[in-house]
Amino acid sequence: PDFGSDPIIQQEIYDPSTLNYLLFMPRNTTAVIDGKYPLILSLHSIGERGSDLWRVKEAGLPKILDGNEAFPFIVVSPQCPSTTEWYYDRTDIKLDKLLDSVIARYPVDTNRIYLTGFSMGGIGMLDLSIRYPNRFAALIPIAFRIEDGWNLCTIKDIPMWAFHGQLDPIIPLYKAQSVINTLISCGGNPTFTIYSDLFHDAWTRTYDNSAIYDWLLTKQKQ
Numbered sequence: 219p220d221f222g223s224d225p226i227i228q229q230e231i232y233d234p235s236t237l238n239y240l241l242f243m244p245r246n247t248t249a250v251i252d253g254k255y256p257l258i259l260s261l262h263s264i265g266e267r268g269s270d271l272w273r274v275k276e277a278g279l280p281k282i283l284d285g286n287e288a289f290p291f292i293v294v295s296p297q298c299p300s301t302t303e304w305y306y307d308r309t310d311i312k313l314d315k316l317l318d319s320v321i322a323r324y325p326v327d328t329n330r331i332y333l334t335g336f337s338m339g340g341i342g343m344l345d346l347s348i349r350y351p352n353r354f355a356a357l358i359p360i361a362f363r364i365e366d367g368w369n370l371c372t373i374k375d376i377p378m379w380a381f382h383g384q385l386d387p388i389i390p391l392y393k394a395q396s397v398i399n400t401l402i403s404c405g406g407n408p409t410f411t412i413y414s415d416l417f418h419d420a421w422t423r424t425y426d427n428s429a430i431y432d433w434l435l436t437k438q439k440q
Contacts, residue, residue, distance in 0.1 A: 227284045228295070230271045236316040240274050242283045242293035243324070249290035249435055254327035256435065259317065260295040261339030261346075263361075263421075267300045278336050279425045291332075291431070294320050304335070304342020305365065310349050317353060329439045334358040336421035337389070341365070344397070348372045356437035358430060360421045361386060363393035370397060374406030377437050381424045383416030 228240040249256050260279045267273075274280050280295045296316055298304055304313075321328060333354045335343035340362030347354055348368055356377040364370065378401070382394040391412065398410045413420055424430060 237296040239296040246290040255292045256330035257292045257326045258332045261335030263337035267298045305345040336360040355439040370400045371404035374404040378408040381420045383420040384414045385417045388418040
């Protein structure tokens with residue numbers, strides 16, 4: 219990839235062996251440790267599925283990255299095919315393989331890999347973290363729930379800051395609260411922010427909040 223593009227934009231990476239993705243390579247080196255950057259893996263919602271990578275920029279973290287000279291993370295934002303969802307058809311296997319490819323290609327600090335997602339991506343990131351808990355240093359699920367039978371206790375020790383709209387009609391708040399309650403009952407200590415005035419879109423406000431990125435940078439894989 220061209221790390222010196224001007225203006226700084228996300229690159230479209232086509233990887234037929236895993237998933238196509240947007241790549242944000244930061245100019246800001248303040249978070250570099252021993253030549254390695256922290257990485258955020260970002261999973262989009264159901265509306266951005268397909269084969270047109272530009273659609274991934276329509277919402278969430280990728281929407282705010284182009285031109286962002288101050289953002290210190292590598293961000294990889296894969297696109298889910300329109301024929302499935304993140305947590306169906308063992309799409310997690312492709313995501314795990316994608317992470318291996320990303321680590322091989324880019325200067326990633328494997329002790330600082332963070333996972334976030336919203337709506338379908340919030341569900342998918344919980345599935346991915348449960349299946350591969352040793353991958354991630356911290357989790358930020360937004361507008362989320364889980365499927366029956368998922369073992370949340372697997373991720374109880376991974377730092378989590380979760381977000382949900384109190385008025386969400388798509389994924390009711392009680393489903394997200396159940397995730398948090400289960401983690402606490404397992405001995406976890408998640409932080410949960412509920413927006414009293416928001417509906418399903420809890421992600422726009424969250425990704426605009428610099429505090430979440432400061433929080434991520436305090437977390438390293440144990």
